[in-house]
Amino acid sequence: MTLLHVDNLRVTFPTRQGPAEVVRGVSFALGRERLGIVGESGSGKSQTGRAILGLTPPPGRATADRLSFDGIDLCRATPRQWRQLRGARISMVMQDPKFSLNPVMTIGRQLIEAARAPRAEAHDRAMAMLDAVQIRDPARVFAAYPHELSGGMGQRAMIAMMLMAEPDLLIADEPTSALDVTVQIEVLRILDRLVEDRGMGLIFISHDLRLVGSFCDRVLVMYAGRVVEELAAADLAQARHPYTQGLLNCLPRIEGGRRPLPTLQREAGWAL
Amino acid sequence: MALIDIRDLHVSFGEVQAVRGVSAAVAEGESYGIVGESGSGKSTVLRALCGLAPITAGAVTVVNEPLGRRRSAAFHRRVQMVFQDPYASLHPRHTIDRVLSEPLAIHGFADRESRILQALDEVGLGAGFRFRYPHQLSGGQRQRVAIARALILEPRVLLLDEPTSALDASIQAEVLNLLDRLRSERGLTYILVSHDLAVVAHMCERLLVMQHGRAVEELTRDSLRARSAAEAYTRALLSASEGYTPAGATP
Structure with a gap:
């Protein structure tokens, strides 16, 4: 198709x-x-x-x-x-997580914002998504600001965010x-x-x-x-x-x- | 005795221990x-060698000169560095001529004119680039200028x-070929830092694998090619640099 x-x-x-x-x-x-x-x-x-x-x-x-x-x-x-x-x-992931994450919002808030769903449901989805992108300690990353994460973690958080909406492309x-x-x-x-x-x-x-x-x-x-x-x-x-x-x-x-x-x-x- | 001898080098920035006990010996004419x-x-190991990072503990000897807190002018004439980002390492408002004549002035060289022309020629740029500004050059051309700047003092050691x-990739091949040729023509000694195993395997006879500030293992080019790495981390690096393998295909 x-x-x-x-x-x-x-x-x-x-x-x-x-x-x-x-x-x-x-x-x-x-x-x-x-x-x-x-x-x-x-x-x-x-x-x-x-x-x-x-x-x-x-x-x-x-x-x-x-x-x-x-x-x-x-x-x-x-x-x-x-x-x-x-x-x-349709979602997009850019090269550098340093520039594509909002520096003054926690990862969790950014994920919930992307979900467009009731808060409790969005929270659970966000945690599940962080888990799906192989983040070992989702609770810590959820509460963290982008500067507190390494490049690899930030990029995984980025991908998790893009996938919150389950895009087709x-x-x-x-x-x-x-x-x-x-x-x-x-x-x-x-x-x-x-x-x-x-x-x-x-x-x-x-x-x-x-x-x-x-x-x-x-x-x-x-x-x-x-x-x-x-x-x-x-x-x-x-x-x-x-x-x-x-x-x-x-x-x-x-x-x-x-x-x-x-x-x-x-x-x-x-x-x- | 080795040209560069690093023994149990430690570098700390406050609480952070960036380098924790690294030793290496590089012979004259070798590429490491x-x-x-x-x-x-x-x-950080490279930066500690040329004086851009503090040596917290350990002993480093370069061309029979034990390194202390300050480097002599003679040291900088023998040891030069080429940095990663050709966009950030050239002064945007200085012409190539000025970039190249500054080290000559500092070290009191006389025949600046001919040295600048020769340096430009050696890196394959030619005299036409002499009065241009960095923004008028491509990334590959800028890196050639950075190499010319390092070579203009006729050093024995290049830290890359x-x-x-x-x-x-196509420009990388040209710059690697240039570095290779200059080394064989001038008998230079290289220490090359890279995250790319293939680049290091191409350029260096011996290599050191580092992780978390420590040396994981030292390999020769042949043992790298034979995939006879002793440490699991080196093997993980090797398999990752082969490209993507679907899950399950590798343990």
Whole structure:
């Protein structure tokens, strides 16, 4: 079943040199699966994620031939419809919990605020959610302010908050990049379980090709605002586009190998 | 005797013991890695070496100079550091020329003009970058400037604190290749701190795994590649750096 349709999505920012198109005609369809969007900085991957939620920062503008979520036309959605979707049916997790949690509210209050349910019920749900994201001492975290938590804990609290509303679609923009590798794997396990158990759709935006390749079902590779290659994560090693191959090859490996590392020779044709 | 000898180093900030008894010996020309997660004290070891963090206890000798509270000018000429964030480590209102000439002025070098041009050339930037400001450069170019600034005093030791973790993968490869080439050309000694095992395995012959301010174990590159780590923590790091494995696939 297709949850999200994106057809010819474009995001443009006005600059002194004229409009700069940072996303240039991205199209894909998402079911209840893990879709990875990979690319380097400036490839437009984050702006793609934001545009789906209608969060393109002004003066930027997002347009699409078709942008629909579960039958709802997002291009023509009213502010009222957006309020019903955002946080409730589509959620987003950002990279750094330090900037996306409210610093003057306890984690518990923020979770309850996200629940939109009677207080007692919301409290129980919040505790259950903190438990579900593998926080060992939910009562302490519930009463804590964001600065009292480590990065890994904060990011788990963030995910717990996004999941309070049991969204159908979660857009995770570099959700684990600020975390240590061992914590990163734990957070991915939580996301994985949510996709498996609840049938949530997940868009996983990352610069880490190796991580996306091992975690997602399908991968879109973005370069200069375009999708240059779409492939099943399992076939990443057989990538055909020279950019994807270059990205894979320039990573150092524990097993060792080439020295000097092969570098990426960009071709002007890729950006056309 | 080793070029850098760290014996039972302790670093405390008030109550917090950031480094608790770390020892390591690095020979001349060697590249030594320190791996650990955030809060493991790996960067603090580097900062203690170059004088940015206090040595609370223990003995550190660098190029036969026991380190006390103050470092001599000769020390800073021999030991230079490259920091993690190329956006934060260059003065935003100083041109690259000024960034590079400051250490030369401090240490009283005469032929500044030719040294600046040579340093820019060595890191692959060229003279055209000399009068630009940091905001006109990309992250990779800025990190090259930071490396040029460190190398301009012709040090013997470079302390590298996560030199590529703020960079894209393709730029990381270029900077790692540059560091590799400079080491073989100049016979430099590196201590490289990173959270990325693959980067350390690529760059370093030996490495130290740290956790909670303590050394977990010291490995050679070959034993890392053979996955013959003795400690459970090192094995957990190794499996985590392979990428995601579904639950149940790993114990």
